[in-house]
Amino acid sequence: MAEDKLPTRTEDFAEWYNQLVLKADLADYAPVRGCMVVKPYGWALWENITSWLDREFKATGHVNAAFPTLIPMSFFEKEKEHVEGFAPELAVVTHGGGEELEEPLAVRPTSETIIGHMYAKWVKSWRDLPILIVQWGSVLRWELRTKLFLRTTEFYWHEGHTAHAGADEAREEMYRILDIYERFCYEEAAIPVIKGTKSETERFAGAQVTTSIEAMMWDKRALQSGTSHYFGQNFAKAFEIQYLDSSNKLQFCETTSWAISSRIIGAMIMVHSDDQGLVLPPRLAPVQVVIVPIFKKDDEKVKVMEVADRVFKELKATGIRIKMDDRENVSSGFKFNDWEMRGIPVRVEIGPKDVEKGSVALARRDRPGKEGKTFVPQAGLDSAVSGLLTEIQASLLKRATEYRDANIHDPKDYEELKKVVQDGWAFSYWCESRECETKVKEEAKATTRNIPFNQPDTEGTCIVCGKPSKRKVYFARAY
RNA sequence: CGGGGCGUGGCGCAGUCCGGCUAGCGCGCUUGCUUUGGGAGCAAGAGGUCGUAGGUUCGAAUCCUAUCGCCCCGACCA
Numbered sequence: 001m002a003e004d005k006l007p008t009r010t011e012d013f014a015e016w017y018n019q020l021v022l023k024a025d026l027a028d029y030a031p032v033r034g035c036m037v038v039k040p041y042g043w044a045l046w047e048n049i050t051s052w053l054d055r056e057f058k059a060t061g062h063v064n065a066a067f068p069t070l071i072p073m074s075f076f077e078k079e080k081e082h083v084e085g086f087a088p089e090l091a092v093v094t095h096g097g098g099e100e101l102e103e104p105l106a107v108r109p110t111s112e113t114i115i116g117h118m119y120a121k122w123v124k125s126w127r128d129l130p131i132l133i134v135q136w137g138s139v140l141r142w143e144l145r146t147k148l149f150l151r152t153t154e155f156y157w158h159e160g161h162t163a164h165a166g167a168d169e170a171r172e173e174m175y176r177i178l179d180i181y182e183r184f185c186y187e188e189a190a191i192p193v194i195k196g197t198k199s200e201t202e203r204f205a206g207a208q209v210t211t212s213i214e215a216m217m218w219d220k221r222a223l224q225s226g227t228s229h230y231f232g233q234n235f236a237k238a239f240e241i242q243y244l245d246s247s248n249k250l251q252f253c254e255t256t257s258w259a260i261s262s263r264i265i266g267a268m269i270m271v272h273s274d275d276q277g278l279v280l281p282p283r284l285a286p287v288q289v290v291i292v293p294i295f296k297k298d299d300e301k302v303k304v305m306e307v308a309d310r311v312f313k314e315l316k317a318t319g320i321r322i323k324m325d326d327r328e329n330v331s332s333g334f335k336f337n338d339w340e341m342r343g344i345p346v347r348v349e350i351g352p353k354d355v356e357k358g359s360v361a362l363a364r365r366d367r368p369g370k371e372g373k374t375f376v377p378q379a380g381l382d383s384a385v386s387g388l389l390t391e392i393q394a395s396l397l398k399r400a401t402e403y404r405d406a407n408i409h410d411p412k413d414y415e416e417l418k419k420v421v422q423d424g425w426a427f428s429y430w431c432e433s434r435e436c437e438t439k440v441k442e443e444a445k446a447t448t449r450n451i452p453f454n455q456p457d458t459e460g461t462c463i464v465c466g467k468p469s470k471r472k473v474y475f476a477r478a479y
Numbered sequence: 480c481g482g483g484g485c486g487u488g489g490c491g492c493a494g495u496c497c498g499g500c501u502a503g504c505g506c507g508c509u510u511g512c513u514u515u516g517g518g519a520g521c522a523a524g525a526g527g528u529c530g531u532a533g534g535u536u537c538g539a540a541u542c543c544u545a546u547c548g549c550c551c552c553g554a555c556c557a
Contacts, residue, residue, distance in 0.1 A: 005518085033548090033549080085555090085556090086556095088555065088556095089555070089556070109556095110557090139557090141555095141556070141557085143555080143556070144554085144555070144556095145551095145552095145555095150557090151556070151557080155557070157557070204557095212557095223557095224556090224557065225557085226557080227557070259557060260557080261557045262557090263557055264557090292516095294515065294516055295515075296514075296515060328515085330515085330518090330519090331514075331515045331517085331518075331519055332515050332516060332517075333515080333516080333517040333518050333519080334515090334517085334518050334519085335515090335517090335518090336516090336517050336518080337517070337518045338518080340517095349516070351515095351516050352516090353516075354516095361516080369517075370517075479556095
């Protein structure tokens, strides 16, 4: 139950986030350290996310499959960078059936290794390619500091794993997926993102190229919201994924992998939500409209409920996800706050006065309180509501985009860079050397987010060392 | 692992220094009546091996010892 107020975002952003997740009924802490329980409301939101992505993946020729949770430890040894990257966060099963295992089994932190092993078995000929498989499930990483949705020991995601005959085709796959992720963020989550390439140090363990979409949260920190990797032949060589090409030569495959996780829910919270609670984009909201009937006496109840039931049916018939709040043990005021906490985009209030006037009160969640409330006629409500949902969706994206753009800076020199990344992002030329990147990380606590695909035509000089440099990068403090 | 804090009904806490009688308070929960257009009121209830295990004592939430767990701050990550 959402019974009292959240701390404001300005007061304590971290605590605002923690309480919001609990009070909006999205998730709860599990009895296991660092793990969360995704509650039905949170899972419904996740299902809306996954079903959109699943449809897009299938539309681009991908198929779903499932691989085991347990992976032989030895698999991780096969790719040098991969093992170095993941060894510190592996959970390992050492016993089974009361006896110690001959070979310990890792609980998958990601599935490149076991899938690579299987692909090696399945691929013989160029005719077997490409393989375009997506696995939906969860993985486990032994994180030191956890936070609901953003970083938990176990988290939910999809991982796409593809194998191709040529490097160009594999690279195209990586970009194709990143485009789907981008489209998801803009069209569904109403989150503006920047597509780009990760620096060498920020790259996925074992990848040749890692691309990402980066989003700015309300506190101006960056959140990597999706990634897509090109492995070249790294994993193919480690796992011997080979095929005979059309001229009967033995070749290594080119592979990719990519993911969006339940972390995206954290992003939606930190981009859109306000001091009243959760704000959800209408396209993903599990409940888009809630009806709150208001009455005192029994005769009022009969009249109000008659209208409320009719409105409910009319709206439901148009395909809107709608809920009737006919609880009688809580006050209307409580319900208003309760649904605002849960982020329902549109609230329809129907009271005795509305019955008389043939109107309803429409409240939009992106403008909380009385300001967002208008009175509209009951006639034609379905189009008014669907119009409002569309408007809210667009307005959230617009607001987030303006906020982000207003907080991306172009510092004149290194001193200014160190200052602006404390409360925003810097977009600066960078020589792409590890030294300059490390310096910024150590002195400003900001990392390179990505080198965007869209670059200015001009060239410049590295913000850190002053050497000529061709491309600009985003520096930001990140989650 | 290093530093700081905390374990007492579902949640948040008081009580611990200085041992004492039926272990309190707020929120939530249950039941009833009155309420309901921006977080309702009254009344009556239910609910606790005081993290765990030893010890000291006539007597332990309180003192001693051990142990477990959790949270926050520093090095990794979707």
